[in-house]
Amino acid sequence: MTEQIISSVVKLGMIKIEDNLGRRFEKLRISLLNDCNFSCVYCVSEDFGNISVMSIQKPSADQPLTPEEFTRLIEAVHRLTGLKSIRLTGGEPLLYGNLFPLIDHIQKIGIKDIRLTTNAYYLKEKASRLFEAGVKSVNISVDAIDQEIFNQISRHPNTSRVFRGIEAAVKAGMDVKLNAVIIRGKNDSQIIPLLDYANGLGVKIRFLELMKMGHLYHSENELFFSEKEMLAVIQEKYTIEPIQREHAETSNYWSASNGGTFGIIANESTPFCHDCNRLRLDSNGIFYGCLSNAHGEKLSKYKDDDDLLTEKLRGLLRLKQPVKFHGSELSMRNIGG
Ligand code: SAM
Numbered sequence: 001m002t003e004q005i006i007s008s009v010v011k012l013g014m015i016k017i018e019d020n021l022g023r024r025f026e027k028l029r030i031s032l033l034n035d036c037n038f039s040c041v042y043c044v045s046e047d048f049g050n051i052s053v054m055s056i057q058k059p060s061a062d063q064p065l066t067p068e069e070f071t072r073l074i075e076a077v078h079r080l081t082g083l084k085s086i087r088l089t090g091g092e093p094l095l096y097g098n099l100f101p102l103i104d105h106i107q108k109i110g111i112k113d114i115r116l117t118t119n120a121y122y123l124k125e126k127a128s129r130l131f132e133a134g135v136k137s138v139n140i141s142v143d144a145i146d147q148e149i150f151n152q153i154s155r156h157p158n159t160s161r162v163f164r165g166i167e168a169a170v171k172a173g174m175d176v177k178l179n180a181v182i183i184r185g186k187n188d189s190q191i192i193p194l195l196d197y198a199n200g201l202g203v204k205i206r207f208l209e210l211m212k213m214g215h216l217y218h219s220e221n222e223l224f225f226s227e228k229e230m231l232a233v234i235q236e237k238y239t240i241e242p243i244q245r246e247h248a249e250t251s252n253y254w255s256a257s258n259g260g261t262f263g264i265i266a267n268e269s270t271p272f273c274h275d276c277n278r279l280r281l282d283s284n285g286i287f288y289g290c291l292s293n294a295h296g297e298k299l300s301k302y303k304d305d306d307d308l309l310t311e312k313l314r315g316l317l318r319l320k321q322p323v324k325f326h327g328s329e330l331s332m333r334n335i336g337g
Contacts, residue, residue, distance in 0.1 A: 017081055017313045023320060025289075025313065026248070026277040028077065029087045031336030032096040033064040033283045038119050039155040040143070042181050043333045045215030064283035067102035069300075073285060075109050076303035080310055081279075085113035088135075089336040091283065094122040103133045115139070117179075117337055119154070120165030127165070127172040137175040140166050141337075144180075145193040153186060170201055178205040179265075182225040191233045199260030206251045206263035213291075214331025227252075227266035234262070248277045271324040279316065280335055288335055289316030292325045 018024045036043070065073075077083065086106055093099065093116055106114055115137040116130065123130075123140070130138075142162055144150035150159040169176045180187070180194050191207060198205035207230050210216070210223055234240060234256065243253040243261070251263030252270055264270075273292075280288040286296035297316060302309040328335075 016310055017317060019317050019320065021274060021322065023275060023317065024277055025077070025081045025279040025317065026084045027087065028074065028083050028085075028279050028281060029089055029336045030070065030074075030281045031090050031283050031334060032070075032088055032093045032099070032102075033091040034062075034334050035095055036090060036092040036119070036333060037095065037121055037156065038092070040141075040181075041153055041155065041186070042183065042210060042216065043214065043331055043337075044155070062284060064096065065285050067098045067105050069285065070102055070281075071105040071109065072303060073281065073287075073299060074106060074111070076299070076309060077279070077287075077313070078109055078111060080306060080313060083111055085115060086111055087115045087117060087139075087336075089117040091333055091336075092119055092121070094118050094126060100129070100133055103130075103135060107134055113137075117141070118165075120162045120169070121156075121159075123165030124161070124168040127168040127174065131172040131174055135174070137177075138169050139177045139179055140169065141179050141181075142166065142194065143183075144187045144190040145197055146190060149187050149190060153183070166201070166203075170203065176201075176203040178203060179208060180205065181208045181210055182230060183210055183223045184225045185223070188225050188229070188233065191230060192237055195234065195238075195256065195260060195262055196258065198262070199256075199258050204253075204261050204263060206265050208265040209268050211267050211325065211332075212327030214329065214333070217327050217329050224268070227264045227269040230264055248272075248275045267325040273321040273323055273325065276320055279313075282335055287313075287316055288330075289319040290321055291330075291335065292321050292328050293319040294329045295319060 103114055114135050116135050117139040120140045143153045147160060151157055166176065178198050182188055182191065194205055209227060238256040238258050240254040240256050243255060245252050250272055251265045253261055253263045255261050285298055285300055287299050288296045297312055299309060299312055302312055
């Protein structure tokens with residue numbers, strides 16, 4: 001099967017699906033399921049009982065796709081785009097019951113670079129097995145070192161398990177990156193403690209500007225804490241040096257005088273749409289070309305027709321913003337962070 005894919009990719013020259021900014025789909029993010037054991041304040045609104053964040057999605061009582069269904073879609077897209085990597089996310093991907101069979105299927109398609117984004121609550125038990133299965137890189141969401149603040153943001157009483165998960169991932173040999181969404185008045189006090197924690201472990205940390213997604217789409221931005229403000233906080237303690245941004249990176253990086261490296265994902269202040277190479281797939285089999293566009297396409301019925309599938313993928317590519325993220329009614333919980 002791998003040879004078949006390679007030969008059709010070579011036949012197509014892999015340049016068919018490209019927009020006028022030279023953007024292609026090279027990375028696929030899959031939200032394996034909508035469900036999560038955390039209800040982080042940026043993902044889930046307070047009136048979650050009314051499923052407002054799910055307003056334009058099917059409710060999560062829906063079954064996510066099976067590993068076989070995901071694999072058929074991935075295989076079809078890979079045939080036409082030559083995907084370089086896949087990130088498994090959610091919802092909480094470690095709650096997806098068939099995670100290991102899915103990883104195995106993706107490997108067999110010939111995509112070896114498989115990454116994970118997780119809250120790490122269940123990572124301690126799974127880190128070594130994931131590493132052996134081929135998941136060498138993991139992004140872990142950790143919004144505070146202070147337990148009370150972390151519990152409040154995640155609306156979960158026991159976030160201390162996250163740190164055991166992080167340590168297990170490092171021990172297993174994974175390339176670990178930490179992600180912290182900075183929210184004014186909630187965890188801006190945690191920037192330095194998080195930076196110091198990451199440096200102590202020898203891993204990178206990225207701070208994220210709050211994005212207007214899901215229930216935050218129409219909100220006023222009083223919770224927004226900018227890249228400039230984050231840098232000012234860090235510079236009160238450390239001197240910093242910018243690092244050259246790599247192609248299609250979501251984050252800008254700096255080295256800090258504590259010896260560590262940190263990044264800032266600044267959708268608002270330093271947009272990075274111009275070389276975005278990401279395609280997204282949700283747990284219901286809907287593909288999205290842009291995080292800032294809630295229009296998705298079910299591609300399952302085109303998966304055996306290369307011409308139609310190419311057209312559909314081109315259509316999704318056209319949805320990408322030229323410059324800047326403008327927000328979306330979709331929650332990251334559905335579309336995958
Ligand atoms: N459950 C996994 C986790 O916690 O990493 C994966 C899914 S979660 C949606 C992935 C990440 O998306 C969050 O931790 C956060 O970094 C990011 N995210 C979600 N909503 C966001 C928002 N409104 N603004 C910025 N980042 C957001």
